[in-house]
Every structure is written in C-alpha cells, then in structure tokens.
Amino acid sequence: MVLEDSLTLDPPKEASLWRSEPCYSLSWQVGEKWHYIAGDCVEKPSRIDQGPVEFRPHSYFGLNMVLSGTAVYRDWRDQRHPLKPGVVYQRLPDASHSVDIASDCEWCEVYLTLRKRTVQHLYDLGLVERCPVYYVRHPELLLNQYTEILDTLSHANTVHMPQLLVQIQNLLIAIREDAEQSTDPDPYRKIIADACAIMDCNLHEELDIEALAADVGMAYETFRKAFKERKGIAPGAYRVRKRIERSCILLRTTTLPVNVIGEKLGYSDGFAYSAQFKKLIGMAPSAYRLAH
Helix, strand or coil, rough: CCCEECCCCCCCCCCEEEECCCCCEEEECCCCCEEEEEEEEECCCCCCCCCCCCCCCCCCCEEEEEEEEEEEEEEECCCCCEECCEEEEEECCCCEEEECCCCCEEEEEEEEEEEEEHHHHHHCEEEEECEEECCCCCCHHHHHHHHHHHHHHCCCCCCHHHHHHHHHHHHHHHHHHHHCCCCCCCCHHHHHHHHHHHHCCCCCCCHHHHHHHHHCCHHHHHHHHHHHHHHHCCHHHHHHHHHHHHHHHHHHCCCCCCHHHHHHHCCCHHHHHHHHHHHHHHHCCHHHHHHH
C-alpha cells in the first residue's frame, strides 16, 4: 500500500538540503565518450522558496521516488499527474516537464540520474518507457533497491560499473512490474498499451480495429478517442506506421526486392506499398534503401 504521509528511508547518509550536486556519482570513459551515474536523497523544507516552476527538458535521465510531500508533475503532453509518497516519476531526456511542489509541505525524494548516452542501452532493452509517472503498490520494496544502489555508489569505482547497471536494470523492471498491478488513475493506459502490443504483431495480416476494441473491452469510438489522446495518432494510422517502420528495417538489413517487402507486410501490391511509404517517409522505398 502506498503510504499517504511519508516513507522511512535509512540511506547511507543524511538527506541533503536540496543540493544541486548529487552526493554520490560515478563517471567512466568508453572510447572518447564519458558515462555518468549519480544518486542522492534530498529534502526541501517548506521554508525554502521554491521559485518559479520551469517547464523545460533535461539532458539527463532521472528516476525519482517521492518520500514525503505532494506535488504535480506536468509532462511533455501537458498532462498533469499527482505526486505523493511512494510514487515514482521519470525525467526523460529532451522531454519538457515540470514538478510543482506544494509550498506547505516537507518534500523529500530519493533519485538516480544517468547521462543520456549512459541510459541509451536501457532504452534499447525496452526497460525505459515514455511513462512520466508510476503508481506502485509496494514502494517500500523499491526503496530498498534505491538504498542498495546508493550504497554501491558511495564507494564505487569503475570496477563497480557493471554491478550498478545491473542494479538499475533490476530497479526499472521492479517498478514496471509493481506498477502494472497497481491502481492507475488513468483507466485506459494499460488497455491502450495492451492494444498496441497486439497491433505491433502480425503486421502482414489485416486487423479489424473495431474487433480489437471489443477484445480489449471498449466501445470503438471510446477506444479510438482514448488511443489518439495517448498516442497522438489514430489506431489505423498507428498500424500503418508500424508496418512502414518494419519495412524500413527490412530495406536496411536485407536485399529483398521492394515488392516482396510490401507483400510480407500485407500490401496487395508493390505500388500500394511504395505510395504509402513515400507518404510517410517522404521518399520511395528504393531511394530510402540507397540513402541508408
């Protein structure tokens, strides 16, 4: 159960006073590129003036858990999400957002931050979603993982880098699994995610969107509206985009003729495939292949 007032944290240090620099950090170099992981536990007493709330992107990835206090997270879609103890929120690189902390609360949070290039492999593994906020059921278990990571960071050197990355991966997995079982204030988020998982598969087959809506337990018009609000695109257009994205991979990685690729993705003929490809990508499939 998410605690309403606060969570007890026993980190390897006292919470810092809204410091701009994290207490624990590790940097290492791969080739000519530097990677970076940091973490801290910070608090903001209500007597400190928060100042104006900035709505802007960050160059780093952040994974934060609220320990005490309340706030509102405004994401890049201008949607607002309530923050309270036990809630995990993400700062996604290059995605504008803001956190408006209530002026009459004692705010405390524990966080991890990674350089954009450092977190890229987590994106590649599918461990980082464009989900601004996770409402989890067992924050105390996740908090233990945060504490273990801070403890590793407190004495880390480059030898500990693989261990840290594994710990962070395990934390991300635990957050997602715990959130999937929680009560989400957005009643359609998981339904749309499940629908997308279906739509991403078997791209060569025709898909009846109305039947899909019925399968996930929604009226078609409600499903279509909810889908577009969350994905920014209609269900049918989403399916087309996935087909074209898949064809881009085949064009780059195989020598299959263009018309064969179109057939593999369910197009009646190469002309229909080429026309739709050009409409979305801005060039013909053959030109795309040459360019890549």
